[in-house]
Every structure is written in C-alpha cells, then in structure tokens.
Amino acid sequence: MYRRLFYLTLTLFAIVYAIQACNTPSTVQVAEEQLPDTISYNFNVRPILSDKCFICHGPDANKREADLRLDIAEEAYKALKENPSAHALVPFKPNASEVFLRIASKDSAYMMPPKNSNLKLTAHEISIIEKWIKQGAKYEKHWAFTPPKAPQMPKIKDAKWAKNEIDYFVLDKLEHKGMAPNPEADKERLLKRVSLDITGLPPSIEMMDKFLADSSSNAYEKAVDALLASPTYGERMALHWLDVARYADSHGYQDDGYRTQWPWRDWVIHAFNENMPYNKFVSWQLAGDLMPNASKEQLLATGFNRNHKITEEGGVIDEEYRVEYVTDRTNTFGKAIIGVTLECAHCHDHKYDPFSQKEYYQVFAFFNNVKEVGLESVIGGPETYAKKPLMEISNADVKDIMKFINKQDTGKLIVSVMGDQDTVRKTYVLNRGVYDAHGEEVKAGTPKSLLSFDEKYPKNRLGLTQWLFDKKNPLTSRVFVNQVWQEFFGRGIVKTSGDFGMQGELPSHPELLDWLAVDFMNHGWNIKRLVKQITLSATYRQSAVVSPEKLKTDPDNILLARAPRYRIPAELVRDVVLSSSGLLVNTIGGPSVKPYQPAGLWEAATSGRGILASYKQDHKESLYRRGMYTFIKRTVPPPTMGIFDASNRDQCEVKRLNTNTPLQALVMMNDPTVLEASRVLADRLLQEKGTAESKISTAFRKIVCRKPKDKEIKLLASYYADQLKVFKQKSNADKVLAVGEYPLSQKTNKTELAAMMEVIAAIYNLEETITKS
Numbered sequence: 001m002y003r004r005l006f007y008l009t010l011t012l013f014a015i016v017y018a019i020q021a022c023n024t025p026s027t028v029q030v031a032e033e034q035l036p037d038t039i040s041y042n043f044n045v046r047p048i049l050s051d052k053c054f055i056c057h058g059p060d061a062n063k064r065e066a067d068l069r070l071d072i073a074e075e076a077y078k079a080l081k082e083n084p085s086a087h088a089l090v091p092f093k094p095n096a097s098e099v100f101l102r103i104a105s106k107d108s109a110y111m112m113p114p115k116n117s118n119l120k121l122t123a124h125e126i127s128i129i130e131k132w133i134k135q136g137a138k139y140e141k142h143w144a145f146t147p148p149k150a151p152q153m154p155k156i157k158d159a160k161w162a163k164n165e166i167d168y169f170v171l172d173k174l175e176h177k178g179m180a181p182n183p184e185a186d187k188e189r190l191l192k193r194v195s196l197d198i199t200g201l202p203p204s205i206e207m208m209d210k211f212l213a214d215s216s217s218n219a220y221e222k223a224v225d226a227l228l229a230s231p232t233y234g235e236r237m238a239l240h241w242l243d244v245a246r247y248a249d250s251h252g253y254q255d256d257g258y259r260t261q262w263p264w265r266d267w268v269i270h271a272f273n274e275n276m277p278y279n280k281f282v283s284w285q286l287a288g289d290l291m292p293n294a295s296k297e298q299l300l301a302t303g304f305n306r307n308h309k310i311t312e313e314g315g316v317i318d319e320e321y322r323v324e325y326v327t328d329r330t331n332t333f334g335k336a337i338i339g340v341t342l343e344c345a346h347c348h349d350h351k352y353d354p355f356s357q358k359e360y361y362q363v364f365a366f367f368n369n370v371k372e373v374g375l376e377s378v379i380g381g382p383e384t385y386a387k388k389p390l391m392e393i394s395n396a397d398v399k400d401i402m403k404f405i406n407k408q409d410t411g412k413l414i415v416s417v418m419g420d421q422d423t424v425r426k427t428y429v430l431n432r433g434v435y436d437a438h439g440e441e442v443k444a445g446t447p448k449s450l451l452s453f454d455e456k457y458p459k460n461r462l463g464l465t466q467w468l469f470d471k472k473n474p475l476t477s478r479v480f481v482n483q484v485w486q487e488f489f490g491r492g493i494v495k496t497s498g499d500f501g502m503q504g505e506l507p508s509h510p511e512l513l514d515w516l517a518v519d520f521m522n523h524g525w526n527i528k529r530l531v532k533q534i535t536l537s538a539t540y541r542q543s544a545v546v547s548p549e550k551l552k553t554d555p556d557n558i559l560l561a562r563a564p565r566y567r568i569p570a571e572l573v574r575d576v577v578l579s580s581s582g583l584l585v586n587t588i589g590g591p592s593v594k595p596y597q598p599a600g601l602w603e604a605a606t607s608g609r610g611i612l613a614s615y616k617q618d619h620k621e622s623l624y625r626r627g628m629y630t631f632i633k634r635t636v637p638p639p640t641m642g643i644f645d646a647s648n649r650d651q652c653e654v655k656r657l658n659t660n661t662p663l664q665a666l667v668m669m670n671d672p673t674v675l676e677a678s679r680v681l682a683d684r685l686l687q688e689k690g691t692a693e694s695k696i697s698t699a700f701r702k703i704v705c706r707k708p709k710d711k712e713i714k715l716l717a718s719y720y721a722d723q724l725k726v727f728k729q730k731s732n733a734d735k736v737l738a739v740g741e742y743p744l745s746q747k748t749n750k751t752e753l754a755a756m757m758e759v760i761a762a763i764y765n766l767e768e769t770i771t772k773s
Contacts, residue, residue: 035124039132041140043506048125050352050502052113059356060349070099071354071502073139094133103129143507144339144500145354145449147474148514165519166537169512170560179553182542182562187212189544191223192705193563193772194535197488198227200236200572200626201579202705205698224535228528231588234273237527239571239628240487241268243656244336245285245307246328248649249592250612252309252634257379257610259310260386263393263405263415264303266589270404271301278480278525279469282337286468287461289418296401299391299417305329305367306416309634309650310387312379312610321374323435329367330360332652337468338450339479339500339654347433353501354449358429362445365427366464369420379610382412389419406589420460450474469525475500477517481530483654485516488534490564490658490772491556498654508558544773565773566658570644571627573770574673580702581677582684583624583742592631593622596672596740598639605636619741623673640667668765675757676740678764682756683745693717696759703763716759723755 036044049070050058056065066082069075076089076099086098094100102112103121113119121129132138153165154172161181162168174181185193191211195203203211211223227233247265250256271281284291286305288298308328311321327346334342344350345360376387393413398405407413429439444459446452451473457463468476479500486492493513496504507513520530534540544563557564568576578584594617602615612633630638637648643663647653668674681702685695696716700708708716727733733754737744745753763769 035127035131039128039135041132041138042143043510044128045132046140046142046502047506048121048128052119052121052125054352054502056113056117058351059354060351062348063351073137076137076139089133089137091137092134094130097133097137100126100130100133142354142449142502143510144478144494144504145474147472148478148517150515150518151511154511161538163536163538163541164533165515166512166533167539169509169515170537170539173509174559174561177553177559179550179559179561181538181560182545184538184541185543185563186706188706189773190220190541194220194224194540195227195705196568196572196576196772197535198224198236198531199230199232200239200575200628201232201584202576202702205701208701208705220541221536224532228532231273232586233528234269234271235588235626235628237272237531238265238268239569240483241272242628243647243649243653244332244483245304246332246647246649246652247307248632248634250633250635251312252650253311253313254635255312255379255607255609256612256633256635257312258385258612259416260413260591261303261307261415262589262591263402263407263413264300264307266405267297267300267303267402269589272527275526275528278520278527279465280525281527282468283462283465286333286337287418287465290420290460290462296391296393296397300393300402300415302418303415305332305418306387307649308332310416311375312377312384314375314378316375317435318374320435322372323374323430325372325374326364326367326370328651330364333363333367335498335652336654337479338473338475339482339494339498339504340450340475341499341501341503346430350501352503355447358440358442359445359447361427361429361442363447365442365444366459366461368427369425369460371419371421379607382414386414386416389417390414391417404589406587408590418461471521477521477525478513481516481520482513484527484530485534486655488531488540489560490566491558492655498652509560563773565771567644567660567664567771569656570641570646571630573644573668574627574630574641576703576770577674577677577764578624578626581681583677583680584626585621585624587621587625590629593625593629594618594631595623595625601639602633602636623741640671640673643667665765668770669761672739674764675761676742678761679737679739679744679753679757680742682753682760683748686748686752686756687745692720692756695756696720699760700763703760703769704766716762719762720755720759723758724751727751727754 039045053070056063057068057070058064059071066080068080068088070088077087077091080086080088080098088097088099090096099112102110104126105111108115153168156162156168156171157175158171161171171181184190188208191203191208195201195207207223211219214222216222242265247261249259249262251259284298284301286302288294288301291298308325310325331343331346334340340353340355341350342355342360342363344353345355345357347357349356371389372387377384391414393402393405393407393415395407395410398407426441427443428441431437431439444453444463446464446467451467451470453463453467454470457466467473479497482492482494482497486497493509494500494505494507516530520526523529539560540563542563544565546562546565550561554561575584594615596617597615599615602612606613627641630641632638632649634648634650638646642648643661644667645657645659647656681699685699688695693713697708697713700712700716727736728751733750736754736757737750
C-alpha cells in the first residue's frame with residue numbers, strides 16, 4: 001500500500017516538474033544566447049520585427065492594424081492613434097513602450113502578437129527588444145539598402161595563414177569564435193575541386209601529374225590561370241546564368257513548341273570567355289538594342305529578356321499574356337540582378353520591404369514598351385521558332401561578326417530579341433495584379449528606398465542600366481558577388497541569394513561581402529579577377545575534413561572553418577562521366593541535343609502538335625555533348641538532370657536545391673550514359689599493356705581524380721576477379737555490353753571487358769566521384 005502510494009507520489013511529482021519545465025520562460029536559452037553589448041537594429045532587432053510584427057505593422061497599408069507602423073522610426077515613436085497618451089516606442093524607457101509591454105505580457109487579450117496569429121517571441125527575443133529600447137531604440141536603414149563601403153582590414157593573430165584579403169575577414173570571425181581553420185587540402189583533391197569549379201570538368205591525368213610534380217610556390221596559381229584560360233571556363237560560368245535567365249529550348253505552356261534561342265547561349269559562353277565586365281555583360285542583355293549604333297552582337301545579347309515562356313495556344317486573351325511576359329521580366333530583374341522579391345508587390349504593397357505596388361509598376365514600365373503581342377502565332381513551322389521582335393542570323397554574320405555562334409547548316413536561323421515601340425505604351429498600376437484592372441497611370445522609375453532614379457537618365461531600359469551600375473546602388477555588386485561566392489562554396493555569404501530584403505537571411509560575413517562588392521566595382525567589374533581571388537584564398541583551399549567538434553559547433557559550415565563538401569550540379573555529373581571515359585565531344589555551342597532518355601515521357605505529356613510531340617533521340621557525336629547542351633523541353637524537362645536538381649527553367653532561379661535521394665543512386669547504376677561510358681573506358685584500358693591492377697588504378701585516377709590506396713586497389717581487383725568468374729559461367733557478357741551506341745571493339749575479350757566494365761561502373765557509383773570534397 002505504502003509502496004504504491006510512494007510510486008504514485010513520485011509519478012505526480014515528475015508530471016508536475018515536466019509541466020513546469022515546459023512552461024517556464026526559457027531562461028536557459030537566454031543564458032546560452034548571450035545578449036550583444038550593443039544591440040544593432042539591422043542585425044538583432046529588425047529580423048525579429050520582420051518575422052513577428054511587420055505582417056500587421058509593416059509597409060503594406062492594406063494589412064496594417066491600428067494604423068501602427070513599426071518599420072519606420074518616426075511612425076513608431078508617434079502617439080498611438082487609439083490611445084494618444086501611449087507610444088509604441090519610447091527611447092530608453094521599455095516600461096513606457098507599448099511594444100515591450102505587450103510582447104512581454106502573459107495576458108492573452110493584451111499580448112502581441114495575438115494568440116490567433118500563431119506567432120510568439122522567445123524570451124531571448126524579448127530581452128533583445130528590451131535592451132534595444134534601453135539603448136535608445138535607434139533605427140538603421142536596412143543593411144542591404146545602404147551603399148557598400150570598404151571596411152578596414154581586420155587584425156588577425158595568424159597572419160601567415162592568409163593568402164589574400166578574403167582570409168582576413170574569415171579568420172577574424174573564426175578567432176573570435178575560438179576556432180581554427182582546416183589545413184590546406186592535398187594537391188589531388190584541391191586540383192579536382194578547382195577544376196570542377198572553374199571548368200566543370202575533372203582534371204586529366206596529365207594535368208594531375210604536372211601539378212603533383214610542380215613543387216614551386218606558385219604551382220597552384222599556375223593551375224588556376226590555366227583553367228581560367230580554358231574555353232570550358234565560359235561553359236561552366238554560363239551554367240548558372242542559364243538558370244538565372246530561364247533559358248530553355250521550348251516556348252512553354254501546353255503546346256510547348258520548339259524555339260531557336262541557343263545562339264544567345266553561345267553568346268553567354270563567349271562573353272564569359274572574353275571576360276566581359278559584369279556591367280557591360282548585364283547592360284547589353286537589358287538594353288543592347290537601345291545602345292547607340294547597336295551592333296548585331298548587342299542585339300543578340302537582349303535575348304536574355306525573351307527567354308520567358310511564350311504561349312502558342314489559340315483562344316487565349318492577347319493582353320493577358322503580354323502582361324504576363326512583362327511581369328516575368330520585371331520579376332527576373334528583381335530577383336537576378338538586384339536580389340529582392342519585387343514580385344511580392346505585384347498585387348499589393350510589399351508586406352516586409354519598403355516597395356509599394358506603385359513602385360513595382362514603375363519598374364514594370366521599363367519592360368512594358370516591347371514591340372510584342374501576347375499571341376503571335378499558334379504552333380507551326382520554322383517561322384514560329386522565334387517571336388517578334390526577332391533577328392535573323394545569316395551565315396555571313398557568323399563568318400564575319402559573330403564567329404562564336406556554332407551554326408551548323410545554311411538554314412534560316414532566327415532568335416527572339418528585344419525592341420521597343422516608337423511610342424511609349426502607357427503603364428498603369430494593375431489592381432490586385434489583374435491584367436485589365438487599370439489603376440493609377442505611372443511612369444518608369446525605381447524604388448526610392450534603394451536609389452532614386454536620376455533625372456538625367458533616359459526613362460528606358462538603357463537608363464535603368466545606368467541606375468543599376470551607379471556605384472551608389474546598394475545591391476548590384478553585392479548580389480552578383482554573392483552569387484559567384486555561392487557557386488564556389490555552395491552557400492552565399494547571404495544564404496538567400498535571391499532575397500536581400502527584410503525577410504532574407506543576414507550575411508554571415510557582412511564586412512567581407514562589402515569589401516568584395518567595393519573591390520569588384522573598383523576593379524572594373526572584372527569577373528575572372530573575382531573568381532581568381534576566391535580560388536586563391538586560403539579559405540577556399542582548406543581541406544573538407546570535418547572534426548566532430550566542428551560539426552557540432554558549426555554543422556552548416558557558416559563560419560568556413562573547412563571547405564564545403566557537396567554533390568556537383570546535374571550537368572557536371574554527366575560531364576564527369578563523359579570526360580573521364582573519353583567520350584566527351586568538346587565542341588562549344590550550337591543547337592541543344594537529345595541524348596538517351598526513357599521512352600514515352602514526351603508522348604505522355606503533349607498536345608500532339610509540333611515537332612516536340614515525340615522524343616527523337618540524337619545519334620553519334622550528339623550523344624556525347626556536355627550536360628549544359630541537353631535539350632530542355634519545359635513541360636517535360638530532362639528526367640536524369642531533374643533527379644539531380646537541375647532547374648526546369650520555368651522561371652528565374654538563382655540557387656538550386658541540393659538533395660540526396662535514392663533515385664540519384666539508381667540513375668548512376670542504370671543510366672545508359674554511365675553504363676556506356678564504363679564499357680568504353682574498360683575497352684580502351686584493356687587494349688593497353690599492363691596488369692589488371694594498373695588498369696583499374698588508371699580508371700580510378702581518371703574518375704575520382706586521385707591515386708587509389710592499396711586497400712582500394714585490392715578491393716577493386718578482387719571484384720574484377722569475381723566478375724570474371726560470373727561472366728565465364730553465365731556467358732551473358734553480350735547482354736551487358738549491348739548498352740549504348742558507341743561501337744564495340746572487336747579486339748577485346750568480351751568476358752574481360754564485361755568484368756572491367758562492372759568495376760568501372762562501381763567506381764562511377766562512389767560518392768566521392770560526384771562530390772566536391
């Protein structure tokens with residue numbers, strides 16, 4: 001009886017303790033998260049207000065409650081409309097500030113945010129607000145909306161570690177956190193990393209041997225220079241820009257007919273290889289047609305703003321789709337070039353950022369004067385492969401002016417480009433974003449919170465580029481530098497690379513971002529110089545090995561105490577396979593190609609009209625082109641690349657997902673391209689002299705880009721011996737070797753070939769093969 005009573009009492013005590021623990025304010029969290037000595041509005045307070053308060057007390061006038069606005073200091077300091085004797089914020093006096101009193105209240109009828117909003121501030125966040133008010137409740141302009149200024153170089157203890165200025169900012173943060181950077185990666189892994197990052201291709205054995213044998217102090221810099229000088233650099237850099245520009249080989253929508261926009265892609269590759277300054281690169285794409293005495297190359301560059309989807313479906317409302325095209329250009333400009341979510345002001349004032357709906361349509365006006373219609377033609381023949389305004393590229397143009405275009409026949413070649421009307425089309429605020437709900441008429445302009453549009457600029461796209469590359473523009477340089485950083489580290493200094501606004505993430509290294517942005521502008525917007533700066537830094541050269549301590553302290557590697565380790569992009573997975581096997585056709589540019597693809601995919605999702613109603617696979621050299629040249633039909637994008645997170649190019653995309661799924665493993669085990677590459681490489685190796693072990697070692701180096709360990713060679717040689725037995729007994733080598741169209745050598749023993757093919761396929765399926773490590 002007493003024992004039962006004791007256990008019952010103990011159980012009740014445990015339940016009460018658990019309930020109290022759950023309901024006690026998070027003092028432990030407050031203790032763990034130390035409050036900064038000085039509270040910054042930008043970095044400490046604004047993220048809290050933006051997440052929890054601005055939805056009702058922010059820029060959007062239509063959703064604003066109690067006529068209280070907390071994103072502007074003057075408004076927040078004013079007497080409350082409903083209670084003139086009270087103020088939302090009283091500097092230095094939290095207990096007289098309604099904001100603090102309400103967020104700290106336990107009374108559900110009085111507390112803010114209200115209970116039904118499902119938003120709640122933590123004890124730490126409340127303490128931040130309280131301390132900020134005590135320190136004077138000082139507001140600051142949003143960090144990304146103030147022009148970058150070059151900060152002073154920080155002082156660091158271990159100056160010998162730094163290779164260039166980037167490292168001072170990274171190491172300064174690490175030293176403040178009591179962490180040390182990783183040592184430099186070994187030469188083989190470092191060469192593979194930088195080769196994939198700069199050219200998208202693995203280094204050849206000759207390149208590896210040369211780099212390993214070079215013991216000079218600048219051996220690595222020489223390797224970087226050679227990679228930057230390679231024509232494949234332009235292809236690798238263009239890959240990200242094709243996502244940004246939503247490039248595809250079909251028009252989109254239901255019929256999804258064929259388009260010939262690939263000469264624009266050839267121009268992008270050429271521009272990167274020529275190291276065209278970023279300000280010129282973007283200005284030509286936004287307004288090449290408006291340049292004085294515009295050249296055909298400048299006109300071709302404007303294809304950037306005609307890469308959007310275009311309907312060919314009869315019966316649509318013409319104006320609705322024309323407005324859709326202008327909207328796409330406006331949203332792309334916001335996300336890709338200035339890194340803000342302008343599209344959120346399409347139907348109403350932005351809920352978080354200081355962009356009104358009127359300002360959205362002022363930007364819209366720059367792109368609203370194009371000489372185009374919503375529906376030009378239904379799906380048809382070659383005359384529909386580009387839409388007006390368009391340009392025709394002749395053989396003479398390719399021979400004399402645009403030698404970078406890989407035109408492979410004498411047929412007519414047309415490309416959609418930009419071209420404005422002679423008269424200015426009126427632009428209106430569209431109420432609720434509806435195409436025919438005209439509100440107030442507006443003129444071309446830009447958001448005042450970023451940088452006022454100078455009256456001396458022409459009010460067209462050319463003027464917009466001048467505004468964009470004004471050194472007082474706070475976003476242009478920051479946004480591009482961040483995107484380039486993201487391509488080399490897998491994560492931008494600002495993680496939300498398409499959103500530098502209030503809801504975007506704060507920069508992990510704000511001083512570094514500003515230093516890079518200012519340096520980039522001061523050195524002529526030189527992209528290759530920026531790439532070289534990043535790749536020569538000690539930060540980039542670190543080993544990717546992660547200790548348990550670093551994994552626990554910084555699981556996402558935000559502090560950059562190690563090199564990042566992640567799977568390479570979809571197109572590069574294909575490139576690694578083709579290049580290492582010797583199958584890759586190195587031709588640059590030209591029309592997109594249709595490699596192996598499971599049967600029936602296009603046929604299952606087609607209107608039955610046009611030349612893309614069914615998939616007609618290419619043959620010979622077209623089967624072995626780089627991944628970036630794979631044909632992209634918007635309604636049925638390439639399935640293998642989609643599994644590896646490639647963009648379907650429906651809209652502007654500045655950062656891809658990076659997932660890890662079983663389907664990816666199934667692709668590597670079963671894709672015809674991987675199996676064919678395994679067969680071809682095995683065939684070539686077996687025709688060389690040497691032992692099975694030496695041939696496996698060569699294959700390993702070609703694919704994984706390092707010399708295998710003895711243990712790895714023994715394991716793979718043992719697997720080869722096992723496979724020899726399997727194929728000798730079952731005599732099914734012919735079935736295994738039948739994959740792919742590349743001709744089979746008649747000299748090689750089929751049993752040995754099938755066995756070696758299996759070994760090489762296993763090497764292709766190593767995680768390390770398709771991982772930047």
